[in-house]
Amino acid sequence: MSTASDRSDVGAGPGSDFWVNAYRQMLRIRLFEEQVNELYTRALMPGLAHLYSGEEAIAVGICEALTNEDYITSTHRGHGHCLAKGASPDKMFAELLGKEAGYCRGKGGSMHIADFDTGNLGANAIVGGSIGIATGAAFSAKHLKNGRVAVCFFGEGALGQGLLYEELNIAQLWKLPVIYVCENNCYNEYTHYSETTAGDICARAAAFGVLTEMVDGQDVRAVNAAANKLVERARAGAGPAFLLCNTYRYTGHHVGDINREYYRSKAEEQTWKTTRDPIQMHGAWMIEAGIADAAAIEAIEAEVRAEMKTAVDFAVAAPYPGPEEVEMHVYA
Amino acid sequence: MPDAIKRELTFAQAVREALAEEMRRDTRVCILGEDVAEAGTPFKVLSGLVEEFGTERVLDTPISEAGFTGLAVGAAMTGLRPVVDIMFGDFLTLTMDQMVNQAAKIHYMSGGKWKVPMVLRTTLGATRRSAAQHSQSLHAWLCHVPGLKVVIPSTPYDAKGLLKTAIRDENPVIFFEDKMMHHKLKGPVPAEEYTIPLGVADIKRVGTDITLVGTSSMVQVALGAADLLAEIGISAEVVDPRTLWPLDEKTLIESAKKTSRAIVIDEGYHRYGVTAELASVIAEGAFYSLDGPVLRMGAMHIPIPFSPPLEDLTVATPRTVFEAARKLCGKR
Numbered sequence: 159m160s161t162a163s164d165r166s167d168v169g170a171g172p173g174s175d176f177w178v179n180a181y182r183q184m185l186r187i188r189l190f191e192e193q194v195n196e197l198y199t200r201a202l203m204p205g206l207a208h209l210y211s212g213e214e215a216i217a218v219g220i221c222e223a224l225t226n227e228d229y230i231t232s233t234h235r236g237h238g239h240c241l242a243k244g245a246s247p248d249k250m251f252a253e254l255l256g257k258e259a260g261y262c263r264g265k266g267g268s269m270h271i272a273d274f275d276t277g278n279l280g281a282n283a284i285v286g287g288s289i290g291i292a293t294g295a296a297f298s299a300k301h302l303k304n305g306r307v308a309v310c311f312f313g314e315g316a317l318g319q320g321l322l323y324e325e326l327n328i329a330q331l332w333k334l335p336v337i338y339v340c341e342n343n344c345y346n347e348y349t350h351y352s353e354t355t356a357g358d359i360c361a362r363a364a365a366f367g368v369l370t371e372m373v374d375g376q377d378v379r380a381v382n383a384a385a386n387k388l389v390e391r392a393r394a395g396a397g398p399a400f401l402l403c404n405t406y407r408y409t410g411h412h413v414g415d416i417n418r419e420y421y422r423s424k425a426e427e428q429t430w431k432t433t434r435d436p437i438q439m440h441g442a443w444m445i446e447a448g449i450a451d452a453a454a455i456e457a458i459e460a461e462v463r464a465e466m467k468t469a470v471d472f473a474v475a476a477p478y479p480g481p482e483e484v485e486m487h488v489y490a
Numbered sequence: 491m492p493d494a495i496k497r498e499l500t501f502a503q504a505v506r507e508a509l510a511e512e513m514r515r516d517t518r519v520c521i522l523g524e525d526v527a528e529a530g531t532p533f534k535v536l537s538g539l540v541e542e543f544g545t546e547r548v549l550d551t552p553i554s555e556a557g558f559t560g561l562a563v564g565a566a567m568t569g570l571r572p573v574v575d576i577m578f579g580d581f582l583t584l585t586m587d588q589m590v591n592q593a594a595k596i597h598y599m600s601g602g603k604w605k606v607p608m609v610l611r612t613t614l615g616a617t618r619r620s621a622a623q624h625s626q627s628l629h630a631w632l633c634h635v636p637g638l639k640v641v642i643p644s645t646p647y648d649a650k651g652l653l654k655t656a657i658r659d660e661n662p663v664i665f666f667e668d669k670m671m672h673h674k675l676k677g678p679v680p681a682e683e684y685t686i687p688l689g690v691a692d693i694k695r696v697g698t699d700i701t702l703v704g705t706s707s708m709v710q711v712a713l714g715a716a717d718l719l720a721e722i723g724i725s726a727e728v729v730d731p732r733t734l735w736p737l738d739e740k741t742l743i744e745s746a747k748k749t750s751r752a753i754v755i756d757e758g759y760h761r762y763g764v765t766a767e768l769a770s771v772i773a774e775g776a777f778y779s780l781d782g783p784v785l786r787m788g789a790m791h792i793p794i795p796f797s798p799p800l801e802d803l804t805v806a807t808p809r810t811v812f813e814a815a816r817k818l819c820g821k822r
Contacts, residue, residue, distance in 0.1 A: 229568065263601030272596075274603040279567055284591050290560015291592060297561055298568035301520070301546070308564075321587075324557025331552070487602035488636050490660035 172382070174449040180222055180378050181444060182458050184214035184437045187238040189459075189466045190247055194237065194254065194268075198413045202474065203254055207268055210238035212408035215436035216341050217242035219381025220309055220401075223389045229277045229295040229308040231288035234269045235407075236281030239311050244276035247466060251473030258479040259472070265479070265487065277306075286312055286319030289338070293325040296336035296398070307335040307392045315346035317355055317362065326366045326400070335392035337385070338363065338400045341375065343407035348421045363400035375403030376436045379443070406430040495647075495678035502535045502672040504646035504679050505611075508653035509536070509573065511683070513543050516571060519657055520547040522558045523575025531575060533613070533672050555584035559610065563593045563662075566608040571657060576612035578624045579666065582631070585610070593662040594637030607660045609653070613669040614642075615707050615757055616805050622793035625801070627706075627757040630764045632664045633734045639663040639688060640734040644709035646677040648732055651686030659688065668707040668757070675710070689736030693745065697727035700751040700815050703742060703768055704730055707805075708755040708787075714808030715815060724819050734764060742768060743775030750781040751818050755806050760788030782818050787811060 191211045197203040210217065213235075221230070221242035232239040240250060245261065253260025254268045261273050272280035279295060282288040292310030299306040316322055317340065329336050346354050363370045369391070373384045381403060388399040408431060410418055418427075444450040499507065513519045521539065523531070527550045530537030540548040551558040555576060562572035576582060582589075593606045614627035633640050641656055641663060643649040649667065656663040694709055695716050704712035709730045716726035729745050731738055746752040752772050754765040765786035772784045787806040795801050 231564075261601065262599060262603070265601050266599040270599040272600040272604060274600070279564065279604065280596065280600060282592075284587055287587060287592060290557060290588055291564035291567065293557075294561040294564020294566070294572075295568045296564075298565045298570050301565070302569055321556050321560060324552070324554035325560070327552055328554065328557055328561060332549075487598045487600075489639075490597050490602070490605040490607075 176222070177379070177440070177444060177449055178458070180218050180382070181437070181440050181450070181455070182462065183218040183222070183242055184378065184440065185459060185462050186247070186465070187214045187217065187241050188437055189462050190237055190241060190250070193251070193466050193470050195413055197255070197470065204256060205267055207254070207413040208235040208411065209409045209413065210235050212430065212436070213341055213343055213375065213405045214238055215378035215381050215440070216339065216375045216403045216405060217311070219378045220339055220385045222382055223385035224307070224309065226276055228306050229279055229292065231279045231292040231295070231308070231310050232281040233288070233312055234281060234283045235313065236271060237268070240271050240273060240278055240281070243273065243278050245273045245278065247469035248472040251469050252476050255473050255476070256478060257473060257476040258483070259476040263479055263483060265483070286316035286321050288312070289316065289319070289321050289325045293329050293334060293336055296329065296334035297332070299335055300332070305393055307337065307389050309337045309339055311339050311341060314340055314342040314351045314355065314359070316340075317359060318346070323362070326363055326368055326398070329398040330366045330368050333395065333397035335395070336398045337388050337392060338398065340400065340402045341405055342402060343405050345407055345411070345422070347411045348415070350421065359402055360400070369397070369399040370402070371399065372402040372404070375405030376434045376439060378436055378440050406434065495680050497679060497681055498676045499646045499679040500673050501646045501649055501667065501675045502533065504650040505535055505653060505667065506537070506539065507679070508650040508657075510539060510542065512654055512657045513539070513547060518569065518571045519573060520549065520570060521573050521575060522549050522551055522562055524551055524553055524577055526550060526575050532577060533669060535672060536575070555581050556588055559585040560588040560592065562608050563588055563596070563606055566606045566662070567596065567604050572608050573657060574608065574610045576610060579612045579614045579628050580623050580626045582612060582628050589632065589638065589662065589664070590635050594635045597661070598637060605660050606662045609656045609663045609665055611665045611667065614666045615668040615670050616789065616794045616801055618670060619796065619798060619801065621796040625794035627789065629664070629666050629734065630758045630762070633764060633767070637662070639736065640666070641688060641732070642666045642706045642734055643732060644694070644704070644706050644730050646675065646679050648686060648692065648730075650679055651684050652688065652732060655685045655688055658685075666706060670707060686732070688733045689738055691729055691731045691738035691741035693727060693741070694730050695726065695728040697725040697749065699725045699749055700753070700819055701727045701729055701745040701749045702811065702815065703752060703754040703772075704728060705734070705756045705764065707757050711806055711808055711811055712755055715811035718808060718812040719815055722816065722821060724815065724821065726815060731768070737771070739771050739775060742772055746772045746776040746784070747779040750779055752776070752780070753785040753787060753811065753814055753818065755787045755811055757805050758788055759791055760786055761791045763788045785814055785818060787814060
């Protein structure tokens with residue numbers, strides 16, 4: 159997690175180290191998900207895997223505006239949020255494989271990964287299910303006056319859930335320090351969002367008087383700039399915000415969703431991947447701005463690949479929980 | 491309960507006193523619900539609390555049961571100990587995702603890292619002429635979910651001691667109050683501090699010929715039946731489990747072993763309900779000591795009707811329990 163001091167070397171904005179780190183964080187998510195796909199394809203990973211590839215700039219842009227003590231809630235597509243908030247990939251892979259060394263001792267899995275130490279209140283397999291939890295974390299922060307903020311990540315599919323509107327109403331009434339981050343990756347599972355979403359998305363939040371902004375979710379600098387503003391505002395007691403981030407899901411709803419032509423074309427996917435990729439775009443900007451050269455970017459990739467391989471090896475070799483674990487942690 | 495307690499409180503006063511004492515003891519305790527502040531709830535159970543603790547700790551919410559229950563889950567995870575007020579037990583249906591998929595599972599899914607120390611207070615009970623959507627007793631639904639605790643007191647003394655324990659518990663606890671008892675039932679409550687552990691049944695009346703297991707409102711019904719049975723020479727023991735989960739199986743089984751007959755009476759639906767579970771615990775644990783089948787007396791399997799003479803047919807009464815017990819004991 160970056161701190162304010164990392165950003166002091168270029169005037170008012172974040173410094174070069176900050177943007178190199180943001181690049182590395184996005185790449186870690188991309189290569190983490192590559193490994194998940196590999197583990198799943200090799201039948202080493204049980205259950206379901208929903209990849210975050212293509213959406214990395216949102217998790218990283220937002221989480222780099224937070225402190226370790228701030229809270230996030232996440233979704234079934236939550237590996238990116240978890241990594242961006244500071245979790246380590248070895249314990250994440252272990253969780254995905256159902257191993258005792260995982261963040262949740264293997265009992266949560268991909269869709270419920272949570273990390274107490276980095277304020278990750280958990281991924282959630284009910285669409286929109288964590289919107290109340292994030293709002294409650296913000297309620298605590300305000301009540302306990304500890305200066306924390308909560309970020310609620312959810313996909314545009316959650317726009318169909320009534321809970322969102324109940325929480326927007328309460329958060330605005332009580333001026334809670336919570337940022338609702340809607341990741342519009344265009345698809346509610348296998349259905350384009352335009353078929354499920356009436357009216358204007360931002361107008362929904364704005365109707366409650368909640369400060370609402372829209373940002374290019376492929377541009378990590380734009381996301382981070384918006385997040386900084388909204389987080390500082392929330393921390394100062396000015397209340398909640400709604401940030402719509404437009405993005406694209408590179409792969410299927412889950413890893414097994416291979417044949418997608420019935421709901422979207424390969425050409426559409428290619429266009430996003432070749433012209434709107436958040437990692438490529440940010441890398442090109444860093445080179446142009448003189449922050450990093452091609453060799454430095456290659457070096458980062460080599461380091462991250464090595465990190466992910468070590469993490470996967472750790473998780474594959476790690477033991478499963480023993481049968482004595484099955485009834486543990488039902489009650490505190 | 492200690493003998494010779496002079497002070498008498500209504501059920502509602504006992505609940506209010508438990509809340510006030512815990513709120514004085516622990517500033518993390520706060521109350522959330524519809525009309526809980528100045529109105530003191532429509533049942534006037536919480537009157538006076540906002541005057542003592544202020545609107546920061548006694549919060550009137552919008553009519554958004556899922557919204558403020560979900561908020562309480564997140565608040566509980568992040569340092570508060572919220573007590574949620576769900577006015578009518580029928581409205582539990584609106585909180586079900588937050589209680590069943592979120593509150594109940596977070597501790598387990600996170601491998602024991604996150605905890606949800608919250609209480610949800612709500613009501614049960616028919617015969618208030620409130621018709622089908624304000625008269626249900628849905629506690630069996632919550633008992634079916636691992637991770638939740640379910641408390642169902644029958645006296646002012648038990649209500650106060652159990653509610654204080656529930657607020658101090660590290661888990662989500664559902665606390666059911668019979669709305670007919672709030673102001674009609676009075677009983678001894680000591681002024682001195684006391685708590686009652688969850689999972690300990692109470693024998694409300696000692697007897698030798700038949701065990702009447704009653705819950706909540708049905709404890710008074712069982713006691714009334716015991717009076718009628720005494721008139722014909724049958725000595726009934728009345729056992730109140732007080733909490734349905736954790737459940738004091740031992741006390742139920744021991745009583746049935748001693749008396750050799752048992753009837754379980756509960757205001758929830760007869761089919762697939764609490765009576766079925768308790769009856770099966772007794773049948774499995776006391777089988778070789780029983781002289782007859784364990785009988786169940788729950789609410790009729792119908793929506794609760796409005797018309798008073800019809801509504802009065804739906805739940806057990808001292809007379810119907812008396813008749814069932816008399817038959818089970820082989821007396822005409």
